[in-house]
Amino acid sequence: MISNNIKIKTQDLNVYYGEKQALFNVNLDIHSKEVTALIGPSGCGKSTFIRCINRMNDVIDICKIDGSIKIDDKEIIDNNVDVVRLRESIGMVFQKPNPFPKSIYDNISYGPSIHGLADNKSDMDKIVENSLKKAALWEEVKDRLDEPGTGLSGGQQQRLCIARAISVNPEVILMDEPCSALDPIATAKIEELIDELKKSYTIVIVTHSMSQAVRVSQRTGFFHLGKIIEVDTTEKIFKNPGNQMTQDYITGRFG
Amino acid sequence: MSEISHIVKSYEEELQNLNDNLIKMGSLVEKQLSDSMEAIIKVDKEAADNIIKNDAKINELRAIIEEQIVTVLVKRAPMAIDLRLTISTLKISSDLERIGDLAKSVAKKIKPLPHDLPEELIASLRRLGDLVQRQLKDILDAYLKKSKDLAIKIWKTDEKVDDLTHTAMNEVADFLGKDKKNLDLATHLLFVTKNIERAGDHITNIAESLFYLIEGEHIEGARPKGKDFDSNS
Amino acid sequence: MTKEERIKKRYNAEKRFKLYGITSVVLAILFVVFLIHVIFSKGSSAFQKTTINVELNFTLDSLYLDPNPSKDDLENVEYYDLAIESLLKVYQVNGLKEEKALINLFSPDYEYEVRDFLIKNPEFINKKTILKLTASDDIDQLHKGNYPRHLPEDRRRINDFQLMMYDKLVEQNKIDKIFNNYLFQKGDSRNPELAGIGGALVGSFFTIIITLLLSFPIAIFASIYLEEFAPKNRVTDFIEININNLAAVPSIVFGLLGLGILLSTFDLPRSTPLVAGITLALMTLPRIIIPCRASLKAVPPSIREGALAVGASKVQSVMHHVVPLAIPGTLSGTIIGLAQALGETAPLILIGMVAFVVDIPSIPTDPSASLPVQVYLWSEQAERGFVEKTSATIMILLSFLITLNFIAVYLRQKFERKW
Numbered sequence: 001m002i003s004n005n006i007k008i009k010t011q012d013l014n015v016y017y018g019e020k021q022a023l024f025n026v027n028l029d030i031h032s033k034e035v036t037a038l039i040g041p042s043g044c045g046k047s048t049f050i051r052c053i054n055r056m057n058d059v060i061d062i063c064k065i066d067g068s069i070k071i072d073d074k075e076i077i078d079n080n081v082d083v084v085r086l087r088e089s090i091g092m093v094f095q096k097p098n099p100f101p102k103s104i105y106d107n108i109s110y111g112p113s114i115h116g117l118a119d120n121k122s123d124m125d126k127i128v129e130n131s132l133k134k135a136a137l138w139e140e141v142k143d144r145l146d147e148p149g150t151g152l153s154g155g156q157q158q159r160l161c162i163a164r165a166i167s168v169n170p171e172v173i174l175m176d177e178p179c180s181a182l183d184p185i186a187t188a189k190i191e192e193l194i195d196e197l198k199k200s201y202t203i204v205i206v207t208h209s210m211s212q213a214v215r216v217s218q219r220t221g222f223f224h225l226g227k228i229i230e231v232d233t234t235e236k237i238f239k240n241p242g243n244q245m246t247q248d249y250i251t252g253r254f255g
Numbered sequence: 256m257s258e259i260s261h262i263v264k265s266y267e268e269e270l271q272n273l274n275d276n277l278i279k280m281g282s283l284v285e286k287q288l289s290d291s292m293e294a295i296i297k298v299d300k301e302a303a304d305n306i307i308k309n310d311a312k313i314n315e316l317r318a319i320i321e322e323q324i325v326t327v328l329v330k331r332a333p334m335a336i337d338l339r340l341t342i343s344t345l346k347i348s349s350d351l352e353r354i355g356d357l358a359k360s361v362a363k364k365i366k367p368l369p370h371d372l373p374e375e376l377i378a379s380l381r382r383l384g385d386l387v388q389r390q391l392k393d394i395l396d397a398y399l400k401k402s403k404d405l406a407i408k409i410w411k412t413d414e415k416v417d418d419l420t421h422t423a424m425n426e427v428a429d430f431l432g433k434d435k436k437n438l439d440l441a442t443h444l445l446f447v448t449k450n451i452e453r454a455g456d457h458i459t460n461i462a463e464s465l466f467y468l469i470e471g472e473h474i475e476g477a478r479p480k481g482k483d484f485d486s487n488s
Numbered sequence: 489m490t491k492e493e494r495i496k497k498r499y500n501a502e503k504r505f506k507l508y509g510i511t512s513v514v515l516a517i518l519f520v521v522f523l524i525h526v527i528f529s530k531g532s533s534a535f536q537k538t539t540i541n542v543e544l545n546f547t548l549d550s551l552y553l554d555p556n557p558s559k560d561d562l563e564n565v566e567y568y569d570l571a572i573e574s575l576l577k578v579y580q581v582n583g584l585k586e587e588k589a590l591i592n593l594f595s596p597d598y599e600y601e602v603r604d605f606l607i608k609n610p611e612f613i614n615k616k617t618i619l620k621l622t623a624s625d626d627i628d629q630l631h632k633g634n635y636p637r638h639l640p641e642d643r644r645r646i647n648d649f650q651l652m653m654y655d656k657l658v659e660q661n662k663i664d665k666i667f668n669n670y671l672f673q674k675g676d677s678r679n680p681e682l683a684g685i686g687g688a689l690v691g692s693f694f695t696i697i698i699t700l701l702l703s704f705p706i707a708i709f710a711s712i713y714l715e716e717f718a719p720k721n722r723v724t725d726f727i728e729i730n731i732n733n734l735a736a737v738p739s740i741v742f743g744l745l746g747l748g749i750l751l752s753t754f755d756l757p758r759s760t761p762l763v764a765g766i767t768l769a770l771m772t773l774p775r776i777i778i779p780c781r782a783s784l785k786a787v788p789p790s791i792r793e794g795a796l797a798v799g800a801s802k803v804q805s806v807m808h809h810v811v812p813l814a815i816p817g818t819l820s821g822t823i824i825g826l827a828q829a830l831g832e833t834a835p836l837i838l839i840g841m842v843a844f845v846v847d848i849p850s851i852p853t854d855p856s857a858s859l860p861v862q863v864y865l866w867s868e869q870a871e872r873g874f875v876e877k878t879s880a881t882i883m884i885l886l887s888f889l890i891t892l893n894f895i896a897v898y899l900r901q902k903f904e905r906k907w
Binding site: 210211214237238239240241246247248250251252253254 | 259260261262263266331332333334335336337338339470471472
């Protein structure tokens, strides 16, 4: 189950928001085709961390990054990196489902159309269908692709967002607390989907739910105050963590 | 284990309660075992009846502990140390209950015994009984202190238990060899000896559970084995 | 105080508060109803004008025309004699004084009314017809019941003879009230019966179009840039504060700006919709930028992130997702800004839009009036006829403003409901 191919390697990653340092010398390896869960108290830097991977932090003016993140041995913390290409290969799913206020079809086709992945309408139809199928949403929406994506239920919206991320053939999918706004059944469906997706994609998921981290991930990293405290296999972290702070956090004793 | 307590106080209380009940069960079992050892040496049939009667208390406590553990699992979904604590406590309580059962079956064997047991027959048995009682007391101490070193020490001492058992059994066998009329008595004593040895095995189990609880790993290496009575014959 | 008392007190306070609210709303509604009532009761009559039936006989002789005249001929010949002759037939008068009294029953434009009729309807040459010629301002007011005819003769402009003639003509059914086409067709005039808001309408239209063309694109691009692209630093903070300040600057200051820069420095033509449009565009810009930025800001950041996360560039995420969502708010903001500009008077006075302009402008560089300035101008006139004209203009201006506001509300609700 545990793969040894490192997909993403970060070295001495430091992130600053203005004067405030958000990440301190983060060294973390993310393995290919498995799910890495990032846990830690609010404000510990886990979201900041995954937003570095697809350079989403560039949107914030005061954010400064130094250190190194290598994806397949290619440095991405570099002004010469084309962030548009980078984000094409690194999909992201957010905390709150954020489908575009457009039809279900347009939600999926937007990414492929701006990257020119489809030559004609039937190609695009294929991409839309495949993406929705991979996101386990096709059966539920195939008869109403022209209805607004915002009309779906919360869980369906989140799967639509996952389908949207898949539509541009990414290699990595980043998920920032994807189930925090969903009910348990919708959460279970997303978790099942994540299990399915890890066969083809490298997934990094930030979650506040310890049990979710246990259920979906193969590796878990524990962040605290912008530092990575411990990374290990999920089993190890939740059965017998090596670090006292990790243990105190996951057993609910954090002072 | 952890100096910091849980944010949820009632969780902390539940775990503490569990711990207390296990200790309570442990001391009950300890008493049952020492009573039964004393009863067999004195061939005190009245005490034997009491021991048999008291076993119900242990079983009751065991049921309570089990219930508490299920509750904690459902309510708290314990992780890491808490998870290991609940699982180990479940196993330890089960082992303690077995030790209680063994003490009871030792007590049952007292009734058919004659009042004048030859001293040479009991000497080894008494030493074995003392050792196992000592082991049980130590393991309960170790649990209370969550002491890894003590657990390993107890685990290793099982070898001595096995050796003593071996000696005791040989003595009974010798006694049987002297006179075939002793068959009934010898059989009872062999059972008693075997029971005490198995109580020792359960204590070793507890030591293993305790080690896992503390370290999150299993004790390295094969279980220490003394000369086995059966394999030796 | 017991608990019950306190609760009772609290409920009473609540009731009192509601009462204050209802009172204010009722008062506000009363004021509006009163205002509308006054304007309508004064202004509605301006949509009608009084006419006197005159029988005309367009003989070639009387017009000094050759047979089969061309259109040019019709435009160039003298109509005065025919007109006067026909007027004098309306009532039997003797002597110059009485003739003059009769002619004064009509508007001074009777000659042109006759001419315009014939040019429009050349088939009436050599035929007789009855034409409804516009009555003078005083007769108009008299007929509409606004004239104090019980005053002694020396204190009215209509003398007793004219009153007598009027009564007779009414008896003969020669006086009518018809729709006042002049109100929308004519420009300003010294004679109330001939004054219209045609010039002001066209002038306001040109002004608003220029304001829209200038301010809308500039405001849209400025707000998109400031909201989505500009770095947040002291310069942009400074700009933001200044935009907010500019929106609060009294409009007359913009008038001075127009006067000082557009007219004096750039030498643009005075009293023209062009200058008015530019001035109002300057005034409207911050008022559009503010709602535009607000509606851009209201688009949830998650939409931007969603677009960026599938690999859209910054411009793509803004243009494909943010701007379309902000359009309804943007449009309604723009329309409300334009509505304010439409009603603006003070800056236009400063740039010379108060000039007396009779001709209807055909291009934005023609001198022109505008609706609010027309209201201002007519409200200063002494003639009774201008009072109803003023109110009518206010009615028209208000109806434009209300229409614009309704469009804004409609756009906002329609687009917001859709998704």
